[in-house]
Amino acid sequence: MREITYLQAITEALREEMQRDQDVFLMGEDIGLHGGIFGATKGLFQEFGPHRVRNTPISEAGFVGAAIGAAVANTRPVVELMYVDFTMVAMDQIVNQAAKLRYMFGGKARVPLVIRTQQGGGRGNAAQHSQSLEAWFMHVPGIKVVVPATPADAKGLLKTAIRDDNPVLFLEHKLLYGTKGMVPTHDYTVPFGQALVMREGQDVTLVSYSYTLLKALQAAEALANEGVSVEVIDLRTLVPLDLPTVIASAQKTGRVVVCHEGHKRCGAGAELAALVMEEAFDYLDAPVQRVGSLDVPIPYNGNLENKVLPQAEQIIAAVKAIL
Amino acid sequence: MDLSRDQLLYMYRMMLTIRRFEEQAIEFFTQGRIRGSMHLYIGEEAVAVGVCSALRLEDYITSTHRGHGHCLAKGARLDYTMAELLGKATGYCKGKGGSMHIADLDTGNLGANGIVAAGVPIATGAALAAQYRGTDQVAVAFFGDGATNQGVWHESLNLAAIWKLPIVYVCENNLYAITVPAREALSVTDVAERAKSYNIPGVVVDGNDVLQVYQAARTAVQRAREGQGPTLIECKTYRYEGHYKGDPCVYRSPEEVRQWKETRDPIKNFATFLMEKGGVSPQVLDQIQWEVEAEIAEASRFALDSPEPEEENLYEDVFVSC
Numbered sequence: 171m172r173e174i175t176y177l178q179a180i181t182e183a184l185r186e187e188m189q190r191d192q193d194v195f196l197m198g199e200d201i202g203l204h205g206g207i208f209g210a211t212k213g214l215f216q217e218f219g220p221h222r223v224r225n226t227p228i229s230e231a232g233f234v235g236a237a238i239g240a241a242v243a244n245t246r247p248v249v250e251l252m253y254v255d256f257t258m259v260a261m262d263q264i265v266n267q268a269a270k271l272r273y274m275f276g277g278k279a280r281v282p283l284v285i286r287t288q289q290g291g292g293r294g295n296a297a298q299h300s301q302s303l304e305a306w307f308m309h310v311p312g313i314k315v316v317v318p319a320t321p322a323d324a325k326g327l328l329k330t331a332i333r334d335d336n337p338v339l340f341l342e343h344k345l346l347y348g349t350k351g352m353v354p355t356h357d358y359t360v361p362f363g364q365a366l367v368m369r370e371g372q373d374v375t376l377v378s379y380s381y382t383l384l385k386a387l388q389a390a391e392a393l394a395n396e397g398v399s400v401e402v403i404d405l406r407t408l409v410p411l412d413l414p415t416v417i418a419s420a421q422k423t424g425r426v427v428v429c430h431e432g433h434k435r436c437g438a439g440a441e442l443a444a445l446v447m448e449e450a451f452d453y454l455d456a457p458v459q460r461v462g463s464l465d466v467p468i469p470y471n472g473n474l475e476n477k478v479l480p481q482a483e484q485i486i487a488a489v490k491a492i493l
Numbered sequence: 494m495d496l497s498r499d500q501l502l503y504m505y506r507m508m509l510t511i512r513r514f515e516e517q518a519i520e521f522f523t524q525g526r527i528r529g530s531m532h533l534y535i536g537e538e539a540v541a542v543g544v545c546s547a548l549r550l551e552d553y554i555t556s557t558h559r560g561h562g563h564c565l566a567k568g569a570r571l572d573y574t575m576a577e578l579l580g581k582a583t584g585y586c587k588g589k590g591g592s593m594h595i596a597d598l599d600t601g602n603l604g605a606n607g608i609v610a611a612g613v614p615i616a617t618g619a620a621l622a623a624q625y626r627g628t629d630q631v632a633v634a635f636f637g638d639g640a641t642n643q644g645v646w647h648e649s650l651n652l653a654a655i656w657k658l659p660i661v662y663v664c665e666n667n668l669y670a671i672t673v674p675a676r677e678a679l680s681v682t683d684v685a686e687r688a689k690s691y692n693i694p695g696v697v698v699d700g701n702d703v704l705q706v707y708q709a710a711r712t713a714v715q716r717a718r719e720g721q722g723p724t725l726i727e728c729k730t731y732r733y734e735g736h737y738k739g740d741p742c743v744y745r746s747p748e749e750v751r752q753w754k755e756t757r758d759p760i761k762n763f764a765t766f767l768m769e770k771g772g773v774s775p776q777v778l779d780q781i782q783w784e785v786e787a788e789i790a791e792a793s794r795f796a797l798d799s800p801e802p803e804e805e806n807l808y809e810d811v812f813v814s815c
Contacts, residue, residue: 195625232614232648239618242603243553245625266608267615275596275604276586277810311811335813
């Protein structure tokens with residue numbers, strides 16, 4: 171174990187999987203010599219060459235579509251989309267093609283494709299570069315959705331994604347890239363569909379993932395100082411979803427708050443709240459609460475942006491509302 | 494032309510097979526045995542057969558919503574294809590795809606597609622995989638004139654051109670994008686002119702002449718296999734049926750349809766060619782016709798007798814289970 175950043179963890183996962191498997195190659199905008207706009211592929215072009223670290227034109231629909239074709243034709247492409255907002259440009263490819271080919275072909279095709287991208291606000295990138303769109307993809311059967319919060323998970327989950335024979339949308343968060351954490355030095359993977367209880371508690375359960383998990387942990391710490399015992403769950407993957415861990419916790423605490431940076435309306439929290447009510451209604455002592463971004467486009471101004479994105483204070487308030 | 498008599502007769506047989514297959518499909522559709530939408534290839538058979546005759550089994554194709562012809566010409570079985578149209582468990586997609594989504598990876602067919610132009614980047618990616626893995630496979634993307642107005646079509650041609658991918662883009666220009674005439678929807682007279690933007694060869698052929706199509710495809714496939722990059726081939730052709738089965742065809746005159754059928758039918762004209770220039774007797778062609786009829790009848794029986802898919806398999810194949 172040693173301490174590295176989330177970004178370094180991503181780069182390590184890419185490097186190790188490319189060393190392990192010749193079929194793995196990277197495609198994306200500015201990922202070559204430049205090393206990616208956030209630096210996730212830094213050094214890989216020099217190490218593996220232009221054949222395996224492939225700069226693309228600014229042509230998201232075209233190269234995501236090509237990656238799907240390459241995946242069906244026995245390679246394992248890992249595509250970088252610079253911002254999650256740009257998935258919208260390639261939406262037909264992701265939703266109508268990647269997610270559906272296997273099913274509509276009766277199980278004939280495999281689509282071992284990873285689309286890596288980063289999402290979230292907090293840097294003043296404004297409405298078209300700050301969204302959190304995981305709920306859009308959770309809605310579509312046929313694509314896995316991964317939302318790591320820590321460096322160790324970022325590396326282990328990315329390795330699992332690259333080895334998976336299905337299309338995977340791997341959602342990093344721009345504010346997590348600089349965060350540090352202990353990461354094993356040996357080859358390891360983190361399985362999909364296994365949530366992690368980050369902090370045990372008795373009074374209320376906070377369900378979260380990605381960057382908002384850090385705020386949920388801050389909220390839990392502050393509430394502990396006031397004598398409230400908070401359990402915090404990191405979902406790590408949304409598809410597949412580890413519902414049993416959430417339900418077990420809901421049965422124990424009787425109170426659940428779901429926190430994420432996606433907009434509150436039709437966000438992942440709506441689905442989780444409904445699932446908790448369907449599976450654990452008799453155990454609940456209060457309605458399930460949701461904390462998400464306000465239902466407006468993400469504004470540029472820093473003060474306004476902070477108001478729109480969920481903060482620890484809103485999570486604390488949501489907990490207190492049901493105590 | 495370097496084609497043997499057997500190859501010429503194969504082309505005739507395959508065009509006839511596609512036509513008879515679809516005539517049978519019309520019957521099943523009318524009987525209510527085929528659901529949803531069905532887009533017929535009748536009239537365009539020379540394109541699929543001419544192009545696929547220039548390909549190897551391991552080469553890739555992507556097809557379109559009008560895909561039965563590509564599927565059969567690439568080597569798919571009649572029985573599994575017909576079973577898929579009837580939604581049966583024995584069909585190529587176990588009844589989950591239907592007419593618009595037939596794929597057969599064993600013959601390199603990466604699937605028909607319900608989204609116009611969506612197969613084009615997929616074929617481009619298959620060509621990229623071939624180049625990446627160092628195989629000498631070639632990919633072909635089939636699409637209509639309407640698809641060439643989609644963004645991904647242009648993006649794909651650009652990608653293939655800058656990376657010199659082993660791919661042939663085959664446009665089936667049947668003059669109408671659903672109901673809109675090509676002359677109203679295209680900025681160019683010939684789709685092939687669009688190749689200039691991507692600095693690749695663009696050629697126009699008579700898409701109802703199987704030998705012209707074959708010749709152009711063979712040149713383009715060879716070029717692709719030798720690492721010289723993509724080619725765009727525009728095949729001028731015509732669909733006898735409407736866009737879909739049931740289309741009232743208000744956008745074209747019965748006279749226009751009649752003229753194409755009478756003077757430019759790809760099968761009839763090829764039969765004449767075979768008899769006049771190829772020394773093939775009418776008896777040989779009759780024999781092929783009977784054999785095709787029998788094969789279609791057998792495939793139809795298989796499809797009709799096949800079981801329906803089980804409800805318990807509904808959740809199967811959403812994901813590869815790991």
